[in-house]
Amino acid sequence: MRILIAAALMLSAVAPIPAKASEIMGPERFCGYSPIIDLRDGEKVTTLEGGIHGGSFRWEGAFGTLEVNGIGWASRPKGQIVKARSSDRPARFSQTRVEGVYQIAIWNGEHAAAYFKSPNPFTQPQLDAIDRVELFEEGQSPSNCKLRTFFSWE
Structure with a gap:
């Protein structure tokens, strides 16, 4: 038992510590749950929940x-x-109303998608922000990601 406790303590000392939500701020490249966003100065991401194939977050900025x-x-x-x-941007779908909120989806034409939700109709600055988003699929490792989410069984 002491060996297991010692091993766990050693692993926790060298294991990376996930960033707190308040630390996920631009300007840096964020890669999380499929979206790739080059966060601009003043933009931030707050992770909400994650699952096996994806997750959700709040993206805030001037838009x-x-x-x-x-x-x-x-x-x-x-x-x-x-x-x-x-070749470098996903398809964008029309705005729809789903469960009382407005939603826009993007899709890479294969296996990656992202859904953006807003309580109000999307504004042009929000559409411009969505158009900056790229996507990656499970198993892919996008480059230059300084901020990212990762899968954990915990």
Whole structure:
């Protein structure tokens, strides 16, 4: 038993400590739950909850506040594509109303998607912010991520 306790203490001393939500601030590249966002000065991300294939966070900046649900193993979102996918940007779907909030989805054309939610119709600054978001899939390791979420069984 003492050996197990000693081993656990040694592992906790060298294991990385997850950043507190208040520490996830720009400017830095954030890669979390599928979205990749180059956070600008004054923007911040607050993690909310994570799961096996994705998770959610709050993204705040000069554009306002968006609730984001990223999924690294997703199917095509429902709805109409209003901005086509390109080699470096996901497709953006039309704004819909879901369970009393407005929602916009983006999709990489394969297995990654993100859903952005707002209590009010999306503004042009929010659409511009969403258009800055890239996506990665489960199993991929995007580069230059200074801030990221990671899967844990805890």
